[in-house]
Amino acid sequence: MPSIDTLADRLSSYLGPDQVDLVRRAYFYAEQAHDGQRRRSGEAYVTHPLAVASILADMHMDHQSLMAAMLHDVIEDTGIAKEALVTQFGETVAELVDGVSKLTQMNFETKAEAQAENFQKMAMAMARDIRVILVKLADRLHNMRTLEVLSGEKRRRIAKETLEIYAPIANRLGMHSMRVEFEDLGFKAMHPMRAERIRAAVRRARGNRKEIVGRIEESLTHCLEHEGMQGDVTGREKHLYSIYRKMRGKRKAFNEIMDVYAFRIIVDKVDTCYRVLGAVHNLYKPLPGRFKDYIAIPKANGYQSLHTTLFGMHGVPIEIQIRTHEMEEMANNGIAAHWLYKSNEEAPKASHARARQWVKGVLEMQQRAGNSLEFIESVKIDLFPDEVYVFTPKGRIMELPKGSTAVDFAYAVHTDVGNTCIACRIDRRLAPLSEPLQSGETVEIVSAPGARPNPAWLNFVVTGKARTHIRHALKLQRRSESVNLGERLLNKALAGFDSHLERIPGDRLQAALVEYRLDSPEDLLEDIGLGNRMAYVVARRLLSSDGEQAHGSEGPLAIRGTEGLVLSYAKCCTPIPGDPIVGHLSAGKGMVVHLESCRNIEDVRNNPEKCIQLSWAKDVTGEFNVELRVELEHQRGLIALLASSVNAADGNIEKISMDERDGRISVVQLVVSVHDRVHLARVIKKLRALKGVVRITRVRA
Template sequence: MGFPGLRTASSGLLSAIKVGSRFGRRAKSQQNSSGATQALTSAGTEPEQASITELQKIISGYMPKKDVARVKEAYKFSDQAHLGQFRSSGAPYITHPIAVTEICAGWKLDADALMAALLHDVMEDQGIPKTELAEKFGTDVAELVDGLSKLDRLDFATKAQQQAESFRKMLLAMARDLRVILIKLADRLHNMRTLGAVSPEKRRRIAKETLDIYAPIANRLGLNAVYRELQDLCFEAMYPNRYSVLHKAVLAARGNRREVLTKIFDSVRAALPAAGIEADVTGREKTLWGIYRKMTDQKKSFSDVLDIYGFRVIVHTLPECYLALGILHQLYRPVPGKFKDYVAIPKLNGYQSLHTTLVGPYGTPIEFQFRTREMHNVAEQGVAAHWIYKTDDVSLSDIQKKTHSALQSLLDIQSQTGDSGEFLEHVKVDLFPDAVYVFTPNGKIISLPRGATPVDFAYSIHTDIGNHAVACKVNGEYVPLRTELSSGDTVEVITSEASRPSAHWLNFARTGRARSEIRHYLRTVRYDESVAFGKRLLTQSLHELQIDFPDNDDPTWDKLIKESGAKSREEILADIGLGKRLAAVVARRFTADHPLLETTAAHIDVVSAARAAPILIQGNEGQAVSLAPCCGPLPGDEIVAGIRVGTGLVVHTADCPVAMRAKEREPDRWIDVAWDHNHAKHFLARIDVTALNERGVLGKIAGEIAQADSNITNVTMTDDTSEAFLLSMTVQVDDRKHLAKVFRAIRRVPQVRRIARLKGNHQANAAHH
């Protein structure tokens, strides 16, 4: 259907509404360039006989004849290698590599990539050596097949650790050559399309893995057509009954709303040409998975999810995008807060489009998207749009630069993360580009995941800025580091050389990079501190046995390292500091090479005196020594300490009920400790203050605390009675005497009725006015 000045794609929306050709799940993912459409369509069903006729048609349109010949040679080799092998559906196995290659050809990948797609299973399934592939088809093809084979050999299992390790290796392969992941995505897409031939349990496992890992990667690379189709295929495999019910509901709703959609299309058909804009207008429908997620996340019924239909307006130039938007805003009333400009600020994966939601006839909300043809190609095919495998002398496109940056970010996380499970946790966050866009003080745009904080912002700029962040300004005002950022914020991070990452940052750090950098720092610092503290504990145990600390070349160290499986002497000391080994047990190992210890009365007195000497606590030992939050010990309190595996020494007050119970269970893990005369400053103490509910009381109390050289780090206020209120505060003090000084200062406020120091859920040292 054609109209003056308005070019409608294919048969137009009107006929689409009548026959439903543009509002189906499979059709939705096929709105690529003509080659991609052919590829996706031809791969959508399993061919009965192996043929590369369709593949030849696609590649002949963009590839030189010599490269077409090379691809045909790879097909012949693969066909021969897979001879006699069949898929679960009963089709010849070669139909799978052909279908995968057709998808890759739709993205216009180069000859080497298509050859690797045809050959991607020959090493794994048929044992063809890499050297033979390199000799026949070149080193590049052999490397691609080898990378894909390694991934497939590590077949994902249900165990999270195996899945995580496999994913880590896949990341490294795709970072070396992006074509690896493009072929892998095409492979997974065809497998998902033909998933009906496998058992329901395997179907669900593969679908879950695809939804968790491959669909987000497709989204991050901008392959939106693949992303949407994978989501719906996973939905169908994981929840077949829900999928069927929702599919029928959408078909029914499509019929019910045909009149509305037709009326909107007719209005757009008349308005755009009248303004001199030539455009392709197509209908679009949300994926079933997207509708299902909206229903579950927002706890809505299907009848409440109104915006399941939309229109896409594709114009020639960028100014026409904004002009078309303005015309339709005059035609229908826009919904406030529903306009998004992804042209000025593209998504992380390079996606650009204008989005707006308009209230159509009968109050139906309809989403419109406006983009140029180039933006549309990138939106549908992302990094694969107009793919040419870049060499050093050809500049990368913007989308490929963004992809390279994204992969580099993931590689940074990989380099800082030791555990593959932790790595997968970090990366999964970064694969979902639901982003906020904030500005540096110089006006540079930084993209961060939704929910990101100034800590994430700091690490996105540079690791050193993150590691030394101490405060933050958002839009010129100081805010806590845990504040969630919003699009449009201008963020400035204040740093200090004395500042270091804190473990509690992990409670609000959102990005994988920030979390991995914080954990890397804490691991490194904890190790060094644990080695030093372990040495102190071992030294004390050796002194109890009247043995000097052994030199590095003492043969007992080598025996301990060999028998324990440790890598070094420092690792043994770190294990002692972290409570994984008991210092007394390790110390006894050094008695074998010493003369028999004396048993005279004088010697026993010396040993007893050594055992009575406590470990001195300063309070600034770092990760190796922690102060128990249940009782909050301060210098001046009598203290005890227990060694907790993986944590190190935990210091409690001597009267702490938690410590008493733990000491009864494991007395061997408790040692004598005392405060060092030169202890640290700025310990945290929790106090409750009950005061009369009068104007200005809070300010008076805060002023007295400041006069006592203390600082309030946290405060909450609740009504105790109608006449009084309760202030729960955390204050910084140097020791028990300093806390007493703070108490005396607070008592000077006439309205204060009661002060109490809190130890966990127990109150102590209550002071009444």
């Protein structure tokens, strides 16, 4: 274990004497605070903060981060208040420590919820100072290195959380070395036997490959010398977890993965990268479609490099990465590579700006998410490592996770663009919103001012931002529609008692809200609209002292067809305008419209708390689906005949299926969308006119 003196010696190579003294002071303060505390392994507790600071020292982090690393468990484990740290070490260090501290005071229903809340708190702290996440990652790395003292179940839980959240965050911040170590340690804890098998196989394969690796390295070095270019050529080892993931994900055998030889060429400047690329393409033939230029278009985490795959000697595939020394440093340590806080005058580096942008996005998701578990699900989605690069019509590059659609793109441009999006053009052709985008495509969004997000988008969007904003918009839309419907239902119930919501005294309404444990009249109306409370019961409660028996003076509630998410039409009996209907109030779903004769609501039809009389408004709008059963003589081009007849009557076929009853008669099931009963009669009339039609019936429950 490193001692504070050896750490101080290392720090003096890049920090000033005063800053090193401050780090020492933080160490002694932590040593005193944790006095008597031991880790599971039996060592003094202070060895953990010291090891965390040592990890950050390897990244050349600033003195405040190192002080926060020394003190990161003080608030949580020793009862020392944040204010005491402010007095001793200043506001900045205390804020960092507070950001890294976990939420231990709160009791949660489940472990998952506790983890989600911890992460939510960390996201808030990250937004204030991004160093919080670097201290947190170093803390997690040391815990992962010393996992073996814990029980099997705890080991697996911590390893799972590391693989799902901390390794992807390290990747998102461009910290390759830390990500690789997280993944290998997590893999070893989750699947010890698999990790050992793969490690042994890699050791064997390394021995067999030694000669070929040496020869390829030699030919690449000779090639660079011949062209008069300086560069370090090194063989690249695949790490265990990436081998395991490829074996599982791509269904490849171990030998197939190990047959690829990987090398890295490090050069002095960007110009040389492209010259080296030309030289190696001249030496071995490149594989078409396998070249990627991450220097011109860096990855979302700031990673830059040229990637190419070549056919080497004896036809072995060779993967080559070409980059500068600065890019190599950036690839390994990411955002920590050039630490901003060393000098405030320095312009923010691109990697830092990207990281800030990501944290800002995380914070936005956190504000929109319904709860901590929904938030963490969105963040996990957002930590996808693979990107596609697409262009806006003005030529701006947008980075999106692999599999993103035009809706993800629209939300990445701006929330309002996403919310009002109705169609898209990909490379100038109209395309479905659900089509996955490919790198290099130009995407244009068509939006309309009154448009609203479609719940079906949740089935195909992949970015956390899009998912969170769609859910948020749908919640708001659903609430306003629920309140609206709830008000109509309550007024309908009150009308039965010769009253109206506006005539209810304020104190009586307030008393009902207190009884129902609700905050506002809108909450009560929303509950009624969603079917969680019955309008009839609420009406009686509001009129409790002077309400007489219902007179039924008010007619049925009119349905306009524009009620939205809180009103649905039963699939069992498919009612359409003109049909006699009733409404069934279903908790959480709002109102479901059924035919009066529907068998599914026979038991509750006469219960005023469950069912309500409805009628169709004169100005009802929209299209309604109806199922028809058509029996007709079998003939060629049957489907085309039916489709053209429905089309001639301005109907639209939503679904069609056919089963042959015997050799002569075919039975066709049609789902047709119509405006009302008159329109349906027109469609049936057209179908009856077809030659060979025996019978047409409307299918009802």
